Amino acid sequence: MLTIYDLNNQKMIEKPDFFELIADYSSFKGVSFVGSFKIIEEKLLPNFRQINLILGMEDSQIGQNLDQLFNVPRKVKEISKMSDEFLNRVENKTLQLRFTKDQLFHSKYFIVENDNNFIIFNGSMNLTQKALNKNHEMMWMYEGNKENKQDQVIYQAHQKLFEKNFIEDSAEYLDRKLIKQIRNQNTKQITNVITDDMLEKADNVVKVHSEDIVQLTSQAKKDQVAYEMFPEATEKIVNNIYTPKGHKRRNSTKIKENVKKIVYKDFSKADDEKVINAESLYPEPMWSHQDEQLVVRDPYDNLYRPLEVPKVEKDDVRVFVEIIKSFKYNKVKDESNQALSAFMYLMTSPLIWKIREIYHQSNFSKSADQVPVSMVLIGRGTTGKTLLVSDYFKKFTGDTSKSIQYSEINGNSAQTNKAVTFLDNYLNSGRFVSPMIIDELNGNFLHSKVATNAIKQWSNTITGIHNVNIFAMNHNAGSKEINNLEEITKRVYYLSFEAPWLPQAQQKYNYNILINDNNDHIYKYVTHELNRRLCNLTGEDEANLVKDYLSITKEIVWNLLKKFGYQNELADIINKNYDYKVDRNRITWKMLIKDDNFEHVSVSKTNPDQFVVSKAIFNNLKANSYENINQTLDNYFNMFPREAGIAIEQYDNGMILNIKKFDKFIGEPLIQKYYDEVYKDDKQQDTMTAFLKAQEKRDEANNQIMQTLVKQVAEQNKPKKKQGLISKLFRK
Structure with a gap:
């Protein structure tokens, strides 16, 4: 939400329409990061006769300077989309775009004016849709008259600053002399022109610091605590132009050829129609892998730092156990095995690529395509799949970004091309390991030829650092819409959740409390330990890993359970992978x-x-x-x-x-x-027969008892014989 403080009237303007505030002015000057030239095309060109804009960056890191100069693929894509009006305005100099020569522009300020009046804006807002409509941004504005001496002071000070920034501190982003060479040309022809222009600027216009080059091309960054992650194309281009020590390579002809090949390859990966610019949908904070350690992007400075491992407490383990057990005691049928298996895969996901790499190199003749790069949670209605991915998984991994719906990456199209391209771009970044979690996957995705071919290609060919995909799909597990072909089931880990929840009064665990108490301590601990074990793999671990790619993860989790006395709680399912x-x-x-x-x-x-x-x-x-x-x-x-x-x-x-x-x-x-x-009747007959036989036996036994009793009574009632004299004498 944009907020502007009006210095003239000493009041706060909440949720203003920025472009409505500047509608009566004819000249626009400023320094700002621009997410897309589309905003210039739609908002600035129709409303301002003169536009002078310095393209700043979102953050103040040195690597962004290199990216502005050397990211030829991005620049070619931008130019390819420019309208004739855009190019005409650049050519006649009523639109001038510049970027840094040396130090980055991180400030954001704007000067809008006409013949008599002006407004100056200064603050945090960039010229992006996100900054204008979604982010919490703060600016101040000062409106003045050029004839007013008091207003002239602030106006002249900002004009002087902008002129210095524009003339001395920046270089032309797109030289108007190049317009005729690139107008109506194809991608390769534009690439040739822009590559030559980039190399000319690198030699004579823009100051390229050798320490920046060394950071990107050498092994020196291994000694650093924080890392910058550079776009793949930028990194390759810089490596082709400079040596690891930061010196310019001599063979300029070879440099040009190599740079053009890199750009052509970048375009061949995904043409303009397929590319989805959706970085806002990526997990946050982003995890990567660098120099045998997991690194996490700091949202404050965008540097990547080694994963900080929190201390796991007994309550952390208790909550984890109760989440799993809630899928047993809160449901009509026990589905705790599915839940635990899903969490095991999730905790392994940042290092699935590493395990696949071990499979590739192992002597155990096990194919890496048996380690799935996607997991699909299948269910119908409210059976727990969305609860897992949206409420448990996000918080468990520390991901603060919003849950992504399939429709956001594919629109309403029945075709799957957009979604596949989005997932493919992220999978093939060569740097990100945070799992891509997508809810409400469309049932036709797993039957689409485009998607199934992509799944097979990812599984068979992708190497090096990559993430995994985790989907939740609303469907009955017995449906035909689940692709059960062997070529898919061995590459996609399916988990079925079909049992409904018990009425809330009958549930043993309160899921609201579980969601609230859930945190990322176990996830960070397990992934850190898993990475340490994989980077120092023993022969025994390798053998176990090839048998079960989740084996080390299970062992780490089991040791945690044992440490806090919970080893018996999940003992019956911890070693069972849901099948x-x-x-x-x-x-x-x-x-x-x-x-x-x-x-x-x-x-x-x-x-x-x-x-x-x-x-x-x-x-x-x-x-x-x-x-x-x-x-x-x-x-x-x-x-x-x-x-x-x-x-x-x-x-x-x-x-x-x-x-x-x-x-x-x-x-x-x-x-x-x-x-x-x-056999109900037979059983009843058998039961009656058995009863009668038993009764007969009881009667016989009773008769025998009665006869015995009668004899005993008869014996007792017989009169006693009188003793004679002789018997009496002998008894004495």
């Missing part, structure tokens, strides 16, 4: 049996532990929306994990399966209930 394929097969079989209504399922009293599925169950499969690949008996039989012992035998007309193990696999006693229903 979407198994989960999908479980859903597929459950749907198959339920929709068939047991018509082709047979159970037998003689084999109460087994049931038979007839091959006929697959006859009408094509007419329904089942999720499967070949729709064959073989395929369905092979859906069961071998170690589970579910599949007993397959024969020509069907298969024999174990009841208890099948029910455990699908997560409910589906077949057992059916068996009990089929």
